[in-house]
Amino acid sequence: MNPAKDRYLALNRQSWNTWADSNYKSDFYQMEAFRKGASSLKEIETALLGEVRGKSILHLQCHFGQDSISLARMGANVTALDLSDRAIDLANQLNQEMGTSVKFIQGDVYAAPELIQDQFDIVFTTWGTIGWLPDIQKWAHVVAKMLKPGGRLVFAEFHPVIWMYDDQQEEIIYNYLNGAAIEEEVEGNYAEKDKVMRGTIISWNHGLSEVIQALLSANLTLTSLSEYDYSPYEIFKEMDEIEPGKFRLKNSETKCPYATL
Ligand SMILES: C[S@@+](CC[C@H](N)C(=O)[O-])C[C@H]1O[C@@H](n2cnc3c(N)ncnc32)[C@H](O)[C@@H]1O
Numbered sequence: 001m002n003p004a005k006d007r008y009l010a011l012n013r014q015s016w017n018t019w020a021d022s023n024y025k026s027d028f029y030q031m032e033a034f035r036k037g038a039s040s041l042k043e044i045e046t047a048l049l050g051e052v053r054g055k056s057i058l059h060l061q062c063h064f065g066q067d068s069i070s071l072a073r074m075g076a077n078v079t080a081l082d083l084s085d086r087a088i089d090l091a092n093q094l095n096q097e098m099g100t101s102v103k104f105i106q107g108d109v110y111a112a113p114e115l116i117q118d119q120f121d122i123v124f125t126t127w128g129t130i131g132w133l134p135d136i137q138k139w140a141h142v143v144a145k146m147l148k149p150g151g152r153l154v155f156a157e158f159h160p161v162i163w164m165y166d167d168q169q170e171e172i173i174y175n176y177l178n179g180a181a182i183e184e185e186v187e188g189n190y191a192e193k194d195k196v197m198r199g200t201i202i203s204w205n206h207g208l209s210e211v212i213q214a215l216l217s218a219n220l221t222l223t224s225l226s227e228y229d230y231s232p233y234e235i236f237k238e239m240d241e242i243e244p245g246k247f248r249l250k251n252s253e254t255k256c257p258y259a260t261l
Pocket of ligand 1: 012016061062063064065066067081082083084087107108109110126127128129132133
């Protein structure tokens with residue numbers, strides 16, 4: 001028994017259940033285009049993935065499955081896992097509607113080795129994932145366990161510097177390095193910034209060296225690392241869109257780093 005773990009999983013699952021329903025209908029996720037066949041994957045991860053046809057992919061923290069289904073449409077054999085039971089319900093509905101055969105599983109990332117017996121060519125996880133996990137070493141070991149010998153982790157994430165800022169992108173209020181759990185009462189979320197959806201979330205910041213060291217200590221080999229001066233998602237309200245689909249902090253002369261790995 002671990003009451004602190006049970007508590008953060010229950011609170012985050014509850015918030016993600018609410019957000020899953022709302023996100024599914026939001027403009028942010030562009031469901032109409034997705035239903036017509038558009039891929040939800042961004043250029044950054046598509047370039048990292050390369051050819052996926054015939055490859056087995058484990059998608060960790062898949063939300064309601066847009067990226068998982070996009071990968072399946074590209075010919076990959078996809079298994080996908082998420083904590084939110086509501087997100088997994090929606091993912092299964094979408095899977096059926098799109099005629100794809102992704103295997104969706106509800107569960108905690110740390111339980112993946114018990115929930116999923118296979119090993120994969122690629123473990124894929126992107127954009128807003130590790131901040132929900134307290135122990136990055138444990139995450140890296142899960143990733144390593146789920147890979148076949150010679151398999152690859154494809155990981156794209158918001159740069160940890162971004163998570164130091166408040167929602168107004170004006171002040172630095174959070175630690176860069178992982179200190180303690182960040183517990184917050186929230187109303188809207190990144191996809192519906194003005195909608196009132198009250199909830200409590202618990203998250204963690206992880207610095208770049210923490211993540212890289214964790215992956216190295218799990219015996220993975222780092223083959224590439226990139227940083228970008230834009231975010232492919234408008235994660236804060238009123239960011240500057242410098243080119244279509246490329247966002248920076250509002251009024252920002254400084255070209256803060258955004259996405260990595
Ligand atoms: C920002 S979303 C994933 C990003 C994805 N690219 C997307 O936007 O569709 C984060 C997901 O992590 C899931 N999640 C949070 N904590 C988790 C945990 N401990 N284990 C598995 N999934 C978790 C949430 O339910 C949510 O669906």
